[in-house]
Amino acid sequence: MEWLDTLLTSEAAWSLVGLVLAGLLGYLWRFMAKQGVEAEAIDTLRNAVSTVGDDFVVWRKRAAKDGKLTAEERAEAKKLAMDKAKDLASGPVLRLFTKWGTDKLSALINRVVKGDK
DSSP states (O other), X not given: OHHXXXXXXXXXXXXXXXXXXXXXXXXXXXXXXXXXXXXXHHHHHHHHHXXXXXXXXXXHHHHSSSSOOOHHHHXXXXXXXXXXXXXXXXXXXXXXXXXXXXXXXXXHHHXXXXXXX
């Protein structure tokens, strides 16, 4: 067991252990930060959809004879929600929206409208 005593007292071994632990903690920190940014982005999308729903959709539904939006009005409401979300976003959330692109934002807005999580 002499090799174990040598290993336990070796500065190189403890430096390696410290390096591995620092790497793991750094990975965990970045992972947790990413989760927070994504949650904030979804909250921003929800706020945008809610605002557009209050300002645009309700008014258009009242103006329609059948109380429903046309396909063009739904597309316009979705575009307004995307624009509003980008206006509300800043910093990492805005960068995430840019990274996601229009297709993913559109799909997420559809899920928010339907009430999916």
